Amino acid sequence: MKYIDEYQDNKLAKGLAYKIAQRSTKTIRLMEFCGGHTHAILRYGIRQLVPRTVEMRSGPGCPVCVTATADLDKAIALAHLPDVIITTFGDMIRVPGSYSSLQQSKAEGADIRIVYSTIDAVEIAKTNPRKSVIFIGIGFETTAPTIAASILKAQQEKIENFFILSLNKVTPPVMRALLDSGEVKLDGIVCPGHVSVIIGSHPYEFIPRDYGVACVISGFEPLDILLCIDKLVEQIEKGEPKVEIAYPRGVKPEGNRKARQLMDDVFEIGQANWRGIGIVPQSGLNIKGKYERFDADKAFSVSPKPPREPKGCRCGDVIRGAATPLECKLFKKVCTPERPVGPCMVSSEGACAAYYQYGIPENSQSF
Amino acid sequence: MDDSILLAHGSGGKLSHELVEKKFLPFLANPALNKLDDSAIFEASGRLAFTTDGYVVNPIFFPGGDIGKLAVCGTVNDLAMNGARPLYLSLSAIIEEGFLLIELERIMQSIKKAAEEAEVSIIAGDTKVVNRGQADKLFITTSGVGIISPGVDISGANARSGDKVVLSGTIGDHGIAIMSQREGLRFSMTLESDCAPLNKLVSQMLEVSSRIHCLRDPTRGGLATTLNEFARQSKVGIVVEEAEIPVKEEVKAACELLGLDPIYVANEGKLVAVVDPADADKILTRMRKNNYGRDAAIIGEVTKEHPGKVVMKTKLGPSRIVDMLSGELLPRIC
Amino acid sequence: MCLAIPVRIVSIDGNEAETEIAGVSRRVSIAFTPEAKVGDYVLLHTGYAIGVIDEAEAEETLKLLEEIASLSEVH
Numbered sequence A: 001m002k003y004i005d006e007y008q009d010n011k012l013a014k015g016l017a018y019k020i021a022q023r024s025t026k027t028i029r030l031m032e033f034c035g036g037h038t039h040a041i042l043r044y045g046i047r048q049l050v051p052r053t054v055e056m057r058s059g060p061g062c063p064v065c066v067t068a069t070a071d072l073d074k075a076i077a078l079a080h081l082p083d084v085i086i087t088t089f090g091d092m093i094r095v096p097g098s099y100s101s102l103q104q105s106k107a108e109g110a111d112i113r114i115v116y117s118t119i120d121a122v123e124i125a126k127t128n129p130r131k132s133v134i135f136i137g138i139g140f141e142t143t144a145p146t147i148a149a150s151i152l153k154a155q156q157e158k159i160e161n162f163f164i165l166s167l168n169k170v171t172p173p174v175m176r177a178l179l180d181s182g183e184v185k186l187d188g189i190v191c192p193g194h195v196s197v198i199i200g201s202h203p204y205e206f207i208p209r210d211y212g213v214a215c216v217i218s219g220f221e222p223l224d225i226l227l228c229i230d231k232l233v234e235q236i237e238k239g240e241p242k243v244e245i246a247y248p249r250g251v252k253p254e255g256n257r258k259a260r261q262l263m264d265d266v267f268e269i270g271q272a273n274w275r276g277i278g279i280v281p282q283s284g285l286n287i288k289g290k291y292e293r294f295d296a297d298k299a300f301s302v303s304p305k306p307p308r309e310p311k312g313c314r315c316g317d318v319i320r321g322a323a324t325p326l327e328c329k330l331f332k333k334v335c336t337p338e339r340p341v342g343p344c345m346v347s348s349e350g351a352c353a354a355y356y357q358y359g360i361p362e363n364s365q366s367f
Numbered sequence B: 001m002d003d004s005i006l007l008a009h010g011s012g013g014k015l016s017h018e019l020v021e022k023k024f025l026p027f028l029a030n031p032a033l034n035k036l037d038d039s040a041i042f043e044a045s046g047r048l049a050f051t052t053d054g055y056v057v058n059p060i061f062f063p064g065g066d067i068g069k070l071a072v073c074g075t076v077n078d079l080a081m082n083g084a085r086p087l088y089l090s091l092s093a094i095i096e097e098g099f100l101l102i103e104l105e106r107i108m109q110s111i112k113k114a115a116e117e118a119e120v121s122i123i124a125g126d127t128k129v130v131n132r133g134q135a136d137k138l139f140i141t142t143s144g145v146g147i148i149s150p151g152v153d154i155s156g157a158n159a160r161s162g163d164k165v166v167l168s169g170t171i172g173d174h175g176i177a178i179m180s181q182r183e184g185l186r187f188s189m190t191l192e193s194d195c196a197p198l199n200k201l202v203s204q205m206l207e208v209s210s211r212i213h214c215l216r217d218p219t220r221g222g223l224a225t226t227l228n229e230f231a232r233q234s235k236v237g238i239v240v241e242e243a244e245i246p247v248k249e250e251v252k253a254a255c256e257l258l259g260l261d262p263i264y265v266a267n268e269g270k271l272v273a274v275v276d277p278a279d280a281d282k283i284l285t286r287m288r289k290n291n292y293g294r295d296a297a298i299i300g301e302v303t304k305e306h307p308g309k310v311v312m313k314t315k316l317g318p319s320r321i322v323d324m325l326s327g328e329l330l331p332r333i334c
Numbered sequence C: 001m002c003l004a005i006p007v008r009i010v011s012i013d014g015n016e017a018e019t020e021i022a023g024v025s026r027r028v029s030i031a032f033t034p035e036a037k038v039g040d041y042v043l044l045h046t047g048y049a050i051g052v053i054d055e056a057e058a059e060e061t062l063k064l065l066e067e068i069a070s071l072s073e074v075h
Helices: A008-021 A034-041 A068-078 A102-107 A117-126 A142-156 A171-181 A193-199 A206-211 A223-240 A255-265 A289-294 A315-319 A351-357 B014-028 B067-078 B103-119 B173-181 B199-208 B223-233 B248-256 B277-289 C055-074
Strands: A028-035 A056-061 A084-088 A110-116 A131-139 A162-166 A188-189 A214-217 A244-245 A267-274 A280-287 B048-057 B083-098 B120-130 B140-149 B164-169 B213-218 B239-240 B272-275 B296-302 B310-312 B321-323 C005-013 C016-021 C024-029 C041-045 C049-052
Touching: A008 A034, A008 A223, A008 C055, A028 A034, A028 A171, A028 A223, A034 A142, A034 A193, A034 A351, A056 A171, A068 A084, A068 A102, A068 A162, A084 A117, A084 C005, A102 A110, A102 C049, A117 A131, A117 A142, A131 A142, A131 A171, A142 A162, A142 A255, A142 A289, A142 B321, A162 A244, A162 A280, A162 A289, A171 A193, A171 A206, A188 A193, A188 A223, A193 A255, A193 C049, A206 A214, A206 A351, A255 A267, A280 A289, A289 B120, A289 B223, A315 A351, B014 B103, B048 B067, B067 B083, B067 B103, B067 B140, B067 B199, B083 B103, B083 B199, B140 C049, B164 B277, B173 B248, B199 B213, B199 B277, B213 B223, B223 B239, B223 B272, B223 B310, B223 B321, B248 C005, B248 C016, B248 C024, B272 B277, B277 B296, C005 C024, C016 C041, C024 C041, C024 C049
Parallel strands: A028 A056, A028 A188, A084 A110, A084 A131, A131 A162, A188 A214, A214 A244, B083 B120, B239 B310
Antiparallel strands: A267 A280, B048 B140, B083 B140, B164 B272, B164 B296, B213 B272, B239 B296, B310 B321, C005 C016, C005 C041, C016 C024, C041 C049
16 A cells, blocks of 8 residues: 555664664653554554653543543433434444443444444435434544534535534644643654644644744654654754654645635634543634534533543543553553443553553563 | 245245245255255264354345355354364244345355355254344354364364464455445445355365364454464464465555454454464465465464463564454544 | 545546545545645545645655665664
């Protein structure tokens, strides 16, 4: 597969790994913000290709993991309303809310359908005119434009029964919140590649400028991630933090203007509730007044019971990079992919699920 | 006859008899079944293997097969995986009221073809009809009996340190072929399910070697789950090389699209064998001569290390643990 | 957020395109990439092309990686 296979080349990976090992003298901590990166890092064994001086922590870039329990409870409550079809990405279906999950609701008779694209959700609304079709809108800036596009499509085709529950969030504000909290000392950030295809590189400039933290945008193939780590190490060793693009085939500094225009037309920025972090101002996307008839929050009224967090769950700490999954007492013993306690174990890109699935064998070598 | 199944077809009366005579017997005809007694009578002596399976696949028609072919091959393969030569199958169908007879015929035709290829007879059957909405079109349950030659001892608990792990061909074909038909996924490909009867492949393997320790077909849960089952049952570790596992380009691409890992995707015409290292090469050579083993490869070996766990050496060098499938294989966007 | 794969545009039909990757075909929306042409590779995320792949940059990156690898071989 073009643009995938070449970036998995063995020889080139070893070359990069060697270079990083040679260059890295100080012990540094990097955070991969994006859940897709957490997954890829563990799947390709990146930790074993980088020297022990480079420590990697997972961040809150897993849209499933950071969906507030109260928001998930709301989605579940909506699922139980009469004549409602819930459409959702597969990622959300098994996440435990306070009392139930979408999967459990489906077993109880709620009409919940997994879709690959918002286009499919709109189709479902078209073919089921007497039902209300609600799409659970999760994701960051990569996905938000597609959700905006679905609202415009529904408007264009005069579809009256399509709604979005907007739980979409934006990336830079939560990065600032994390850095402000000072909870985890970071030397560099592996920035999300596909979010950056949309937003470009400029929104990250505050990271080196205000915090002195190195910032490199990475793709998702193993060579992309290694190249990103190489550039981060270089910046940190030189003491010259800046924003760099290590994924130039996908990311332009100005990003995708058309996609952002669509987002700006449909959404406005407001506060959002991030699981494990709490309210982060200016970090959520709400549907603008002119499209309010598509807003599930305005069209439906549900009052789920007050949210509760499972006892002993450290998803919040893991999401903020303040703990690794191995430091959670429930990890593997109580919380497993079969019986997940928190979202980090359910989402295939949640740190806990990735650690569980791609565990490192005890006697494996590090470079 | 009408063109769809009615409740009366399942009531045991005239319509039931007509259904059996016109829609089942012509495809399954054999002396035992044709007697239409309450049970089929046969003789067999030696060690017998017996298995049963239910088939509820949706969609019932998919590229490369249908629920009928799946039912025959699935049960034939379960018998073959214990080294048994499949002899007889039973077939029980639960049909939803309103199911089209023309589709039933198509499925029976598939069953006939699959049974002929596998050289098994279906000697007992049953049909029930349920109200519309109480079954998803058609559910099939098959049971099968086979005979194991003396000296053949194949079990998931027999793997030994040093054994080689042999895979009969490309993985993920069936699961991806099914997913490509699911509502909402909307991608098209020429890929077909690999659904196939493997009993002849197995008997050919047994002809060249008496040191085949384990056999299993990696159906639901995929290759990863099967390897974990062997590791746990035999209390051994298994190491596989990612680069050696054959995967079709289309399957790789579809997995990338959906965020899936091919080692967890279901197969219906593949087997994993754990064999004595001295015989591995000749077994591999023999497998490759069979159409269903043409892409066979040695993918790993059994070790004393990390008993109960499966480790995969990735393409780039580092190793990682491969666990069983957890939950369902769901497409993801992240 | 993250899963986007490179697919090749085979034909364009207004706001949509037929795309292909290793034998798998899919119709995608090019609403965000109106500049895309037949033969271009785009990044596909949940049914939408979110960006056109810059082939020249891709080449540059691989060249850089080759240089790095050959330097490490010297040692």
